[in-house]
Amino acid sequence: MAPDPAGPALPTLVLVGHGMVGQRFLEAAAERGLTASHRVVVLCEEPRPAYDRVHLTSYFSGTTPEELSMTDPEFIERHGIELHVGDPAEAVDRAARTVRARSGLTVAYDTLVLATGSYPFVPPVPGKDATGCFVYRTIEDLYAIEEYAKSGATVGAVVGGGLLGLEAAGALKGLGLATHIVEFAPRLMPVQVDEGGGAALLKTIGDMGLDVHTGVGTQEVVADADGRVTGMRLSDGGELATDLVVFSAGVRPRDQLAREMGLSVGERGGVAVDEQCRTSDPNVYAIGECALASDGRVYGLVAPGYEMALTAADAIASGTSLTAFTGADLSTKLKLLGVDVASFGDAHGTADGCLDVVYSDARSGTYKKLVIGGGGELLGGILVGDAEAYGTLRALTGTVPPVAPESLVLPAGTGGAAQLGPDALPDDAVVCSCHNVTKGEICAHATLPEVKKCTKAGTGCGSCVKLIGQLLPKSGDGGLCGCFRHTRQELYEIVRVRRITGFAQLLDEHGREAARGGDGCEVCKPTVGSIIASLAPSIGADGHVLDGEQAALQDTNDHFLANLQKNGSYSVVPRIPGGEITPEKLIVIGEVARDFGLYTKITGGQRIDLFGARVDQLPMIWARLVDAGFESGHAYGKSLRTVKSCVGQTWCRFGVQDSVRMAIDLELRYRGLRSPHKLKSAVSGCARECAEAQSKDFGVIATANGWNLYVGGNGGMTPRHADLLAQDLSDAELIRLIDRFLMFYIRTADRLERTSVWLDRIEGGLDHVRDVVVRDSLGICDELEALMKAHVAHYRDEWADTLDDPERLARFVSFVNAPGTPDPTIRFVPERDQIKPELPLIPLEGLTVR
Numbered sequence: 001m002a003p004d005p006a007g008p009a010l011p012t013l014v015l016v017g018h019g020m021v022g023q024r025f026l027e028a029a030a031e032r033g034l035t036a037s038h039r040v041v042v043l044c045e046e047p048r049p050a051y052d053r054v055h056l057t058s059y060f061s062g063t064t065p066e067e068l069s070m071t072d073p074e075f076i077e078r079h080g081i082e083l084h085v086g087d088p089a090e091a092v093d094r095a096a097r098t099v100r101a102r103s104g105l106t107v108a109y110d111t112l113v114l115a116t117g118s119y120p121f122v123p124p125v126p127g128k129d130a131t132g133c134f135v136y137r138t139i140e141d142l143y144a145i146e147e148y149a150k151s152g153a154t155v156g157a158v159v160g161g162g163l164l165g166l167e168a169a170g171a172l173k174g175l176g177l178a179t180h181i182v183e184f185a186p187r188l189m190p191v192q193v194d195e196g197g198g199a200a201l202l203k204t205i206g207d208m209g210l211d212v213h214t215g216v217g218t219q220e221v222v223a224d225a226d227g228r229v230t231g232m233r234l235s236d237g238g239e240l241a242t243d244l245v246v247f248s249a250g251v252r253p254r255d256q257l258a259r260e261m262g263l264s265v266g267e268r269g270g271v272a273v274d275e276q277c278r279t280s281d282p283n284v285y286a287i288g289e290c291a292l293a294s295d296g297r298v299y300g301l302v303a304p305g306y307e308m309a310l311t312a313a314d315a316i317a318s319g320t321s322l323t324a325f326t327g328a329d330l331s332t333k334l335k336l337l338g339v340d341v342a343s344f345g346d347a348h349g350t351a352d353g354c355l356d357v358v359y360s361d362a363r364s365g366t367y368k369k370l371v372i373g374g375g376g377e378l379l380g381g382i383l384v385g386d387a388e389a390y391g392t393l394r395a396l397t398g399t400v401p402p403v404a405p406e407s408l409v410l411p412a413g414t415g416g417a418a419q420l421g422p423d424a425l426p427d428d429a430v431v432c433s434c435h436n437v438t439k440g441e442i443c444a445h446a447t448l449p450e451v452k453k454c455t456k457a458g459t460g461c462g463s464c465v466k467l468i469g470q471l472l473p474k475s476g477d478g479g480l481c482g483c484f485r486h487t488r489q490e491l492y493e494i495v496r497v498r499r500i501t502g503f504a505q506l507l508d509e510h511g512r513e514a515a516r517g518g519d520g521c522e523v524c525k526p527t528v529g530s531i532i533a534s535l536a537p538s539i540g541a542d543g544h545v546l547d548g549e550q551a552a553l554q555d556t557n558d559h560f561l562a563n564l565q566k567n568g569s570y571s572v573v574p575r576i577p578g579g580e581i582t583p584e585k586l587i588v589i590g591e592v593a594r595d596f597g598l599y600t601k602i603t604g605g606q607r608i609d610l611f612g613a614r615v616d617q618l619p620m621i622w623a624r625l626v627d628a629g630f631e632s633g634h635a636y637g638k639s640l641r642t643v644k645s646c647v648g649q650t651w652c653r654f655g656v657q658d659s660v661r662m663a664i665d666l667e668l669r670y671r672g673l674r675s676p677h678k679l680k681s682a683v684s685g686c687a688r689e690c691a692e693a694q695s696k697d698f699g700v701i702a703t704a705n706g707w708n709l710y711v712g713g714n715g716g717m718t719p720r721h722a723d724l725l726a727q728d729l730s731d732a733e734l735i736r737l738i739d740r741f742l743m744f745y746i747r748t749a750d751r752l753e754r755t756s757v758w759l760d761r762i763e764g765g766l767d768h769v770r771d772v773v774v775r776d777s778l779g780i781c782d783e784l785e786a787l788m789k790a791h792v793a794h795y796r797d798e799w800a801d802t803l804d805d806p807e808r809l810a811r812f813v814s815f816v817n818a819p820g821t822p823d824p825t826i827r828f829v830p831e832r833d834q835i836k837p838e839l840p841l842i843p844l845e846g847l848t849v850r
Contacts, residue, residue, distance in 0.1 A: 010039045013316070014099050014107055016089040016257070017115035018044035020053055021288035021305035023070050025115060026081060028313035035079035041107050042081060043099065045088035046138060049076075054302055054460070056142065057167045060174045065139050092261045094281055111283055111316055114258060114271060115309075118251035118289035118300065123159065127221030132229030133245045136168040145246065149175040153243035156180070157232055159218050160248035161188040163334060168246045169210055176815035178824050179210050180240055182232070184217040184249075192332065192343040193367075193382050196360055200367035200384040204339050207365070207567065207837075209825020213238070221245055253290045253298050266292040275324035276315040277308050285312045295327040302460055303434040304328030310436075329433050331397075333383075333390045339365070340387035344394040345380025346371050354379055359409035361385075368409040376400045391467030395429035395439065431467055434460025442471050448482030448521070449514035480751070481523035483507060483515035488676070488751050492531050501541035503528050527751040530638055533674035534746050537794035538787055544801055545637075546808045557636035560615055560812060561798055567837035568826050570618060572598070572610040573635035574625050575671060578645045578663030578683075579606025588628040596621055599834045605642035605680070607633060612835055614822050619812050622799045631797035634672060638752075640679045643667035644692070648685030648702070657702030659685035662731070666700070669735065670742065672795050676749040676758075679742070694722040697755040698738055703727065707734045711741055712759035712766070720756040723766045726774055739788040740773035740781050747784075 013034060015022055022042070029035055044050075049071035059068065076083050084101065091100045092112065100106045120135035122128050132153070134145050149156070149172070156172035158165050161183030172179045181188070187198025188205070202212055213234065222231040222239075232240045253270040264272040264280040270292030277285045288305035292298055299305065304325075311325040331344035349356055353374040360367050366385035370393070373379045377400050383390055389408065401408060425431075427440035437457035445451045451468055452458050458465045472482070479485035484507075486494065491506070500506045506528060508516050520528075529550055532541050542550065545558050557563050562570035574589065589608050593600045598621075599611040613621055622632075635641060643666045646652065648659030663683040673679070682691040683700040692715075693699025699710040705728040713722030726737055749758040759766060771777040773784075802808045814823040828835035 010037065011110035012108060013038040013040050013111045013113070014089075014109040015040070015042045015113045015115060016099065017117055017288075017290075018042050018046075018050050018071075018083065018085070019115060019117050019288070020050055020070060020302055021117070021309050022115035023050035024306045025113060025287060025309035025313055026079075027075075028310050029316070030075075030079050032313050032317035034313065034317055035081060038111075040079070040081045041109075042083045043087055043089045043101050043105075043107075044083065044085045046140070047086045048139070049083060049085060051139065053137075056136075056139070057171050059139065059142050060146070060171045068139070089257060092257065094261055094284070097283065109283075112285070113312060113316075114279075114284065114286040114290055115288050116254040116257060116290045119254050120247060121250045121252050122247045123218060123249055125218050125220055127223055127229075128247070130221050130223035130229045130245075131227050132223075132243060133221060133247065136164055136171075136246050136248045137251075142171070145171065145244070146175065148244055149177060153177060155240075155242045156244040156246065157182060157240055157242040158246045158248055160250065161185070161212070161214065162191065162248070162250065163189065163332075164251075165246075165248035166205070168248045169205075172244070172246065173208070173210060173825065174815070176821045176823075177244065180242065181205075181210060181212045182216060182218055182234065182240075183212070183214045184235075186215045188212065188214065189341065192341065192347065193384060194348055194369065196358065196369065197341075197343075197367045197382045197384045200360065200362065200365050201339060201341060203362060204365035204385060209823075209827065213240075251289065251300055253292070255290055258286065258290070266296075266298070270298040275311075275326055277312040277325055278315065285316070287312050293325060293327065297327070299328055299330075301328075301330060301332060303436075304330075306434055306460070307436060329430070331394050331433055333387055333394075339385060340383065340390075342383040342387040342390040342394075343381070344390065345378070345397040347380045347382050349379070351379055357405045357409055359406075370405050370409060372405050376405075378405070391431065391464055392425065394433070395425045395431055395467075399426070431471070432457035432460065432464045434464075439471060442468055445472070447472065447479070447512060447514070449512060449518075450482075453514060479512070480527060481521055483511050483518070483520050483524045485512055486510060488527055488531070489748050491528065492535075492747055495528075495531050495539065496535055499539040501532060501539055503532070523751070530674050530676065530751075534791075535787070537790035544796075544798060544808075546798075546802060546811070560618060561632060561636060561802065562613070562615075562618055563636045565611060565837070568823060569611065569837070570613045570615060571635065572613055572618070572621050572625070573607055573633040574630035575633040575667070576607045576642075577667040577671075578643060578660050580645075580660055580664060585628055585630065588624065588630075592621055592624050595624075597828075597835060599836065606644050607635075607642060609635070612828060612837075614814060614826055615812055616814050616819075616822055619803060619809055623803055626797070626800050626803060631671075632799045634798075637674065638677055639672060639674050640667070640670045640681070642680060643670075644682035644696075646683075646685050646690035648683075652685060654688055655685035655702070656704050657685055657707065659683040659691065659700075659702055662700060662707070662734075663691075665731075666735070666738065669792055670738075672798070673742065673746075673791055675742070675746050677752055677754045679755070695719065696722065698722075698741060700734065706730050709734060709737055709741075711769070712756045714754055714756035718756070720760075723759070725766070725770060736785065737773055740784045741769070743784040743787050744769065744773055744780075 051068040052070055087101045087103045089099050090102050098106050098108050120137050135141055156177040157180040158169045159182050161181050169179050169181050188201050205212060217235040218232055219235050220233040221229060224230050229243060229245055231242055255265050255269055255271050258271040259265055266272055271279055271286035271290055272292045273279055273286050275294045277287050279286050287308040289300055307328055308325050311323045314323045333342035349371040355372050357370045357372060368383050370381040371379040378396050381393055425439050429439045431437055431439050431442055435456040437455045441455055442451055442457055445454060458468050478487055480488055494510055507520055533545060565571055593610050596617055601609045603609050643663040645659045645663030649655030649657055679697045681698050682693040682696045684691040684693045685702045693701050694710050695713045695715045699713055699722050701708045707729045708727040709725045710722035711725045714720040745755055745758060813819040815821050827838040829838045
C-alpha cells in the first residue's frame with residue numbers, strides 16, 4: 001500500500017543499493033506496513049532494478065536480463081516506492097541526515113539502509129587493467145565478456161576456482177573458448193569442499209576439457225603493444241597463452257560510503273552492525289554483503305542477506321528487537337559446469353570428537369562425506385557429483401539420523417544403501433535456507449506456486465524445489481504438477497477435444513490460477529509436448545518437435561534429435577525395421593562411421609549405434625544416411641524404439657510365420673509415435689521365442705493359427721513378463737488390437753509410465769484393458785483406431801524434414817556465437833581399433849585412477 005500523498009508528511013526511508021537483498025528488504029518492508037507509513041526512496045547504481053545474480057550465468061544459455069529480473073514494476077508502483085536506477089548514492093551527511101545521489105538528487109532521510117553489496121577483488125598484479133581483463137559480477141560484465149569473446153578471442157583464463165570462478169569458466173566454455181582455471185589454493189572450491197571433494201570435482205571438470213591449475217597464483221597479465229591481453233605468468237614459473245582474463249578471486253564488502261560517513265567498519269572491511277543490523281549510527285542500518293555481522297563475519301551468500309533484510313525491516317517497523325541476526329547457515333548447493341556440488345553444516349569437521357563417513361568413486365567423480373558428532377548427530381557434509389540427498393540431509397543437520405550414516409552415502413542399489421524420504425524430517429526442519437522456511441510451513445500449502453507465493457520458498461537459489469515437491473500432497477486434486485490441477489489423462493482429453501495446439505494456450509486456459517501467464521515447469525512442459533505430438537495429426541498441430549513452441553517443451557535429447565552421451569557428444573541411431581538391412585545400406589553405415597570417426601556398436605535391439613558425433617556434425621551425418629534411405633530411429637524420444645525379430649519361417653526350420661515381415665510392418669506403422677514412455681516390441685516366429693517378445697511393451701509370438709499378442713512386458717531394472725492379451729489372431733486382427741492398445745495406453749497412462757507399470761496400476765488391470773481394446777466395452781475403439789490411422793497417414797521422418805529446413809538446422813551448433821567452431825572439449829582416445837571418450841588420468845592420494 002502506497003502512502004497517501006494528501007496526508008501529513010511521512011518519515012523517509014532511503015535504501016542505498018537495489019540488489020537481491022535490497023529487493024527482499026523492500027518486500028519485507030511492504031509486508032510490515034513500512035511502505036504505507038514511510039516515503040520509501042531507492043538509489044540503485046546499476047542501470048536496471050534488482051535481478052537474480054545467483055543465476056547470472058544462465059544468461060549465456062539464453063535467459064534474458066528481463067527474465068532474470070526480480071522486480072515487479074507493479075509492486076514498485078503499488079507501494080509508492082521511488083526507484084532511481086543508474087543513480088547511486090555518492091555522499092551522506094549524517095548530521096543533516098541527507099543523501100546525495102550522482103545526479104545531484106538530495107533526499108532527507110529519517111532511516112537509512114545500506115545494501116551496497118560487494119565488489120570483485122582483483123589481485124594487484126601487473127597488467128590487471130589490460131584490454132581483455134574483466135570481472136564477473138553484473139549483467140554489464142557479461143555483456144562485455146561476450147562482446148570481447150566474439151571479437152576473435154579463442155582462449156580464456158579465469159583467476160579463481162571458487163563458486164563464481166567456476167561459473168565464469170562455464171560461461172567462457174559456452175562462448176567457445178578453450179578455458180583455463182587458475183586457483184591459488186590446492187583445490188577447487190576450497191571453502192566449500194575438502195581434499196576428497198576437490199579431487200572429485202577436479203576430475204569431472206578435467207573430463208570436460210577445462211585446464212585446471214591449482215596451487216599457483218597469477219604473477220602478471222601479459223599484454224601486447226596495443227595493450228591487449230596475450231597471456232599470463234604464474235607463480236610456479238609457468239605461462240599461459242590467453243586472449244581474455246576473468247578475475248573471480250573473491251569479493252570485498254562495498255563499505256566506502258560507510259567509511260566516508262564515519263561509521264564503524266571492520267578491520268578487514270564490512271560495515272559493523274549489531275544483532276538488529278544497526279550500524280554505529282542508530283538511524284543507519286546495513287544488510288547483505290556490505291555488513292560485518294555481530295558474529296564478526298561478512299556473509300557472501302544470498303540466504304544470510306535475506307535474513308538480515310528481514311531483521312532490519314522488523315527493527316525499523318517495530319522500533320524494538322523482534323528478531324536478531326546472530327549468524328547464518330552457510331549451506332549451499334549449486335550446479336557448476338553441470339556438476340552438482342553441495343556442502344552443509346560443519347562440512348570440514350571442525351567440531352571436537354567428530355568422525356567422517358566417506359564414500360568416494362573417483363571413476364564417476366562422486367564424493368560424499370558426512371560429519372558425525374560423538375552422539376551420532378549429523379553435523380554437516382560435502383556432496384560432489386551426486387547431491388540428490390542434499391535437501392533431506394541439510395534439514396536433518398543437528399539431529400541423529402534414523403538410519404546408519406554409512407547407508408546415507410552409499411549409491412542407490414548398493415547393499416545397505418538407504419533413501420530417506422521427506423517423512424523423516426521434523427516439521428521444524430528448515431527446507432529453504434534462502435528464506436528460512438520450514439517443512440511445517442511448506443506442508444500448509446498444496447502446490448508449488450502457492451508455496452512460492454506465500455512463503456517465497458524455492459524462489460532463491462532453487463536447490464530446495466525438488467524437496468518441496470516431495471513434501472507437497474500427492475493426492476488431493478491429483479494434479480499433474482503445481483501448474484495444472486488436471487491429471488495427464490485429463491490434459492490429454494482437453495487437448496484432444498478442444499484441439500489445443502500450444503502449451504501457452506493450455507496453461508492460460510486450464511492451468512492453475514497462480515500458474516497462468518507463466519512458463520510451466522520441468523514436469524508439465526515435456527508432458528504436454530508429448531501429448532500435443534501424439535495428437536498432432538488429429539488436432540491440426542505442427543507435429544515436428546523442433547518447430548515453434550514445441551521446441552521449448554522437449555527433453556534434452558529431443559532438442560538435437562539425438563542421445564547425449566557422457567562426454568558431450570551424441571549418438572546416431574538410424575532405423576533398421578525388424579533388424580533387416582541390405583548390404584548396400586550396411587556399407588553406407590560403415591562408410592559414415594569411418595568418415596566421421598564414430599564408435600560403432602550393434603545393439604540388443606537389432607540396430608547399429610554410432611557414437612561420438614559432435615552436435616555440429618549431426619546434420620552432415622544424417623544427410624548421408626537419409627540419402628541412402630535411412631530415417632530416424634527415434635532412440636532419443638519417448639516413442640517406439642524397435643521391433644526385433646527372429647528370421648522366422650523364411651529361414652528357420654522351426655518357424656511357423658514370417659516374423660521378419662510382421663516386425664517390419666509393425667515398426668513402419670508405429671515409428672515416430674510419441675507416448676508417455678519409450679515403447680519396445682518384438683516378433684518371434686515360433687514358441688521358441690528367440691526375439692524375446694514377452695519382455696516387450698507389446699510382443700508377438702507366431703502360432704500355427706496366426707499370432708499371439710502379449711502386452712506389458714519389461715526388461716531393465718524391474719523385469720516383468722508380458723501378459724497374453726489375445727491369441728491366434730490374423731494379421732489384420734493383430735494390427736487392429738495393437739492400434740487400440742497403444743492409443744489407449746497413450747490416452748490413460750501417467751507421465752513417464754511404462755506399459756508394465758500402467759498395466760499394474762490401471763483399475764481392473766489386464767482384464768479391464770482386454771475389455772476395452774478387445775471387446776470395446778467403452779465404445780471408444782473406433783476413435784482409438786482413427787487416431788492411429790491419422791498418425792500413420794501423417795508420419796514424416798523428423799531428420800529428413802529437419803535437413804530441408806534452414807531454421808531447424810541453425811540450432812545444430814556447439815556455440816551460438818561461433819557456429820562453425822567445434823567443441824574443443826570433446827576428445828577421444830583409441831581403443832580396440834575404435835574410439836572412446838578421453839578420460840584424463842587424475843592422481844588421487846598416490847593412486848592413478850582413470
